[in-house]
Amino acid sequence: DGGITQSPKYLFRKEGQNVTLSCEQNLNHDAMYWYRQDPGQGLRLIYYSQIVNDFQKGDIAEGYSVSREKKESFPLTVTSAQKNPTAFYLCASSLRQVSGANVLTFGAGSRLTVL
Amino acid sequence: RKEVEQDPGPFNVPEGATVAFNCTYSNSASQSFFWYRQDCRKEPKLLMSVYSSGNEDGRFTAQLNRASQYISLLIRDSKLSDSATYLCVVTDSGGGADGLTFGKGTHLIIQP
Numbered sequence: 001d002g003g004i005t006q007s008p009k010y011l012f013r014k015e016g017q018n019v020t021l022s023c024e025q026n027l028n029h030d031a032m033y034w035y036r037q038d039p040g041q042g043l044r045l046i047y048y049s050q051i052v053n054d055f056q057k058g059d060i061a062e063g064y065s066v067s068r069e070k071k072e073s074f075p076l077t078v079t080s081a082q083k084n085p086t087a088f089y090l091c092a093s094s095l096r097q098v099s100g101a102n103v104l105t106f107g108a109g110s111r112l113t114v115l
Numbered sequence: 116r117k118e119v120e121q122d123p124g125p126f127n128v129p130e131g132a133t134v135a136f137n138c139t140y141s142n143s144a145s146q147s148f149f150w151y152r153q154d155c156r157k158e159p160k161l162l163m164s165v166y167s168s169g170n171e172d173g174r175f176t177a178q179l180n181r182a183s184q185y186i187s188l189l190i191r192d193s194k195l196s197d198s199a200t201y202l203c204v205v206t207d208s209g210g211g212a213d214g215l216t217f218g219k220g221t222h223l224i225i226q227p
Contacts, residue, residue: 040123042202042217043159090158103149104215106158 002027006091006107013078013085013114021076021110023091032074033104035090036060043090049074078112086114118142119205121218128193129226135189136221138203147206148186150177152199153220159202162188190223198225 004025013019025032031050035043045058049068063082068074074093078085088111092104118141128134140148148165163170165186169178176189186205190197203218 040219042119042219045215088156103161103164104159106160109156109158111156 004091004093004105004107006089006110008110009108011110011112013112015114016080018077018079019112021078021089021091021112023074023076023107024072025074025091025093025105025107026072027093027095027105028071029093029095029105030071031094032068033092033094034058034064034066034074034076035092037088037090037109046076046089085112087112119203119216119218121201121203121221123219124222124224126221126223127226128223130193130195132193133189133191134193134223135187136201136223137185137187138205138218138221139183139185140203140205140216141184142205142207143181143184145184145205145207148177148179149204150186150188151202151204153202154199162201193225195225195227198223 007022033048034046036046037043044060046060046064047055047058047066049055052068052071055066055068063079065077088109090109091107094104120139150162151159152162153159163172163177165177165179167179174191178187200220200222202220205216207214
């Protein structure tokens with residue numbers, strides 16, 4: 001079955017460490033996204049990519065980095081520069097750039113806790 | 116700044132009742148509207164798109180009021196399994212991921 005796979009599901013990190021969250025999709029979607037969700041908050045866009053080897057910053061890109069070397073993969077690195085990284089991270093994809101009636105399909109999420 | 120507002124709830128509703136909640140948006144140029152459902156500690160999943168003419172899917176009815184800039188979701192004959200957080204999503208006319216805004220969600224609890 002087609003879908004989006006995020007790993008790891010749970011991750012604990014010490015302060016000062018970089019961590020990379022994996023996101024893989026086999027939906028043949030062009031666009032991929034990373035969101036962050038904090039308790040009681042809406043989803044906030046970190047980065048998005050419309051095509052391979054291209055990506056744009058979202059609303060809260062500081063302290064994060066991404067790459068899009070393959071259509072299927074869009075890993076997110078949470079760097080030590082991110083001041084408050086503990087959150088639920090959601091990867092999503094869509095058939096093309098979100099406009100009109102295109103909808104997002106989400107992965108199951110990665111829950112990062114900084115100790 | 117684009118805003119999408121929802122009553123966070125929780126809405127405590129007895130099983131079998133009808134419940135409705137709204138989502139207001141600030142950008143009059145918004146073009147597409149969606150309701151997503153998110154279960155506790157899970158990812159959001161598309162519940163339904165909201166069309167100008169309104170749309171119905173089983174017990175769920177979504178409507179758009181452009182004049183007053185809100186969308187609504189009505190759930191009839193509510194089930195225990197309807198307990199979840201319902202997210203309103205609005206996209207603007209420019210397209211692009213940065214043109215997509217999520218509400219913070221309305222928490223619904225169906226009680227037996």
